[in-house]
Amino acid sequence: MANFSPAFLDEVISRTDIVDLIARHVELKKAGSNLMGLCPFHHEKSPSFSVSADKQLYYCFGCGKGGGPFQFLMDHDGYAFPEAVEYLAEKAGMEIPAAVRQDPGENERNRKAQEMLAGASDAFARMLAGEQGRKARDYLKQRGMPEAIIRDYGLGYAPPGYGFMQKVFAAAGREQQVSARLEALGLLFKGERGYGDRFRDRLMFTIRDRRGHVVGFGGRVLGEGEPKYLNSPETSWFHKSDLLYGFSEHRDTIRKRKQLVIVEGYMDVLALAAHDLKIGLAPLGTAIGERQIREILRLHDAPIFCFDGDRAGRQAAWRALERMLPLLKAEYTPRFLYLPEGEDPDSLLKSEGGEAFENRLNHDAQPVLATWLAGLKLLAGTGADGRARMAKKADAMLKSMEDTYLRQAWRQEVEQATGISLQHEMCRPSARSDAVAAGEAVQLTHLQENFLTALMQKPERFRELPDMAADFFVDNERIQALYSRAFSIKADAEAETIDIARQLIREFPEDQAMISRWINQAPVQDIEYKSLLLDMEANDIRRRIKRGLSLDDSVRLQKRLGELQGQQRKLSEQLNAEKADNTGA
Ligand SMILES: [Zn+2]
Incomplete structure (x- = not known):
């Protein structure tokens, strides 16, 4: 984690106007010595979000969020602290101190990497539009993907064979250097016979980070072949467990509509978007992890986690729930939606349309507590020993919960469901951890x-x-x-x-x-x-x-x-x- 000096942070803050920063998202009106507006962090009809231009601090009297310019970027745009500092420093025309940057060339290298990744995305898009992209286009057509979605989300096609990326970025006399760079970006792999394209004959999905920069790709096989989905490898820019597909594209709509659905795959996110539901996010082909859940809850307090109704779907839901428990608070109301067996969001949207799917979200999604109790029951089985197993498992899981009030409430629910009183609540000395930080x-x-x-x-x-x-x-x-x-x-x-x-x-x-x-x-x-x-x-x-x-x-x-x-x-x-x-x- 970068260590900025207090003097540097002060300088960034004094060169930043928090009113400008916030006014891009919130309409502010003068009220007494402060400015007031509708809070961007919770739903409200009369303004309780206050900004002090004098002290450069904001606070919402409705939901209690508050802080300075760095915190606003963290809360509102999902930046990490060093990212927020760098973003504002850059805007203020300040150099990031060499001691923090460790390597002064890093800025330049990052910029170059961003350029090349964006260039690769464009090249895949051109391929998709061209003669060789016909197969991929047919597939998208058959899946009902509109042109606007193909364009806006940067869909593309990687041609079969080797040498495509090297041709796109050809630089006479610097072949070796360019190939090494492409390898570092995850676009080439290095084999015994030299460099080769990582993505071949695949439908390409462009993956962006929170700021909207291209950081990697997902490639879907067309027809038969393994693996069905291939992602960029972990690089300095591409951290699978930190990213959510659709985040930068959907963040604003999610906030505005107060709706967020977590689905399994890229095509689900896009199918939702094609049905005017630009509220979907997906992990990148892996089970959803703690960092992603944290991001999701920061974006919206009532997300809906959507899973297939089959055994694998229920297992995935249970894993997500286990990861979620330590982060849960009484203020959050996540829900779980199981789709009918054999269906996924894409297939359901196609057969019943966007409105019906939205109805499912609104009416069929179950609160996290109900999902937990049902899952416990299923795991434990029936009879007296089943109830005992359920109580035991619940007790173990409850220990991971940080929110003591919610933990007590859930404990009572389990006691009621099983008729067994759980071990008495131990007063855990709450370390100055997340609970305080939050x-x-x-x-x-x-x-x-x-x-x-x-x-x-x-x-x-x-x-x-x-x-x-x-x-x-x-x-x-x-x-x-x-x-x-x-x-x-x-x-x-x-x-x-x-x-x-x-x-x-x-x-x-x-x-x-x-x-x-x-x-x-x-x-x-x-x-x-x-x-x-x-x-x-x-x-x-x-x-x-x-x-x-x-x-x-x-x-x-x-x-x-x-x-x-x-x-x-x-x-x-x-x-x-x-x-x-x-x-x-
Ligand atoms: Zn608020």
Whole structure:
């Protein structure tokens, strides 16, 4: 993983305008000191998605997603962190530091590779359109594939025999070099008698990464032959377990329509697209893996996993379910759809059309819990020992679930189904792992939330806090860490110009949604802040008194509490007077 220096990241952020970045996908309108729009991450009718142009942070008060420009690209476009940094740095005209790039020539090599892969895709497409592509065209015609789909998804044809790729990229005098490069891209293989084309006499599918760059190919045999599907080998650009076919092509439609179907193969994805269902994704010829499921759930919280109704299909569904369990959260509602035996999406779409297929998706897909219970039952068999096996297997699987609430809910379902009570829930110390990284809520009272909001919005308020304020969050480990860090940043006189929110987000990336929320809350006025501070101090004193102190301390604190209440009264009189003034005016 690339390590960018804080100074570099700051520079990228300061050269990026998050409003521009977000406005490409969300219509933003000025609302108070922020901009508001309809959230791109969840379905809503009135805007709860806020962007602070001032602090360059966004937050959705509906679904809780929030962060800065890197996070937006990660959440919205599925970029990995280094990709998001590189993308924005490039846009800002900045060089990626050599220390990160390790090899300064890498940029150039990547660009060249992208060019060649795109060139190969075009060459296959030309072949398909030409005389030699007739067989492949006939096949596509027979499968009912429209011209627009063939063009938009980069379908092509690799001719039989050897030498095609070398001819496409011919460069006099540099044959060896070009062949080596094509091999690195997975387009040629090196045998005893030299280089040969990897794809021969195959219908070609262009595979793109999340950004839409061509990274590899799938080739389907025409007629008889093995293997039926041949993919590019793993290369620096092509990582099968990270990719989903159709991702860059369908991402926007999936978000807009709030529909996502995972199917088995390339032809299924294309058949759906041909029926105006540009909502399909498929793994690349292998069983779906954890990284792909993570990607899917990031894109849409209610995906439908579509499987054949036969034994193999049910096994594949079970494997997907097992991989999914650790990632599942109560907020996700994936469903499973088994198709009638002997059918696949392609054949069903052909026989019954797009609308009927959409109906199946909407009405026949089963919730993940029901699928799990049915699968368990099937595995365990009948009778008392069957129920015991079911409980045992369920118990083992439940242990992999991270979401403790969902785990308890599912546990109860199994207990009901089997009549067996499962081993008692062990309190697992939740490692600061995915659960935290994914922004599990931190418990804050209304007062604490408003107080932190007031501080973050005007960091100079940190500077004026009384000493005792350092203990305000001792009972909340996670907040205390953040809060004391903000304290120390602000205490450093030279750090006056440091943007506290940005600094904290860098040091506590798992808390960035929360920090973004504070920044995007309605501004807290000075007088309100004073009142909040008094309340915080009063609460802190009550906490100390409760904890049991020497008599002296207790008397002193009681006295202070009395003072605070007096001040609070004065403040609220002042506040009321101001309000009366405002309404009178
Ligand atoms: Zn939202």
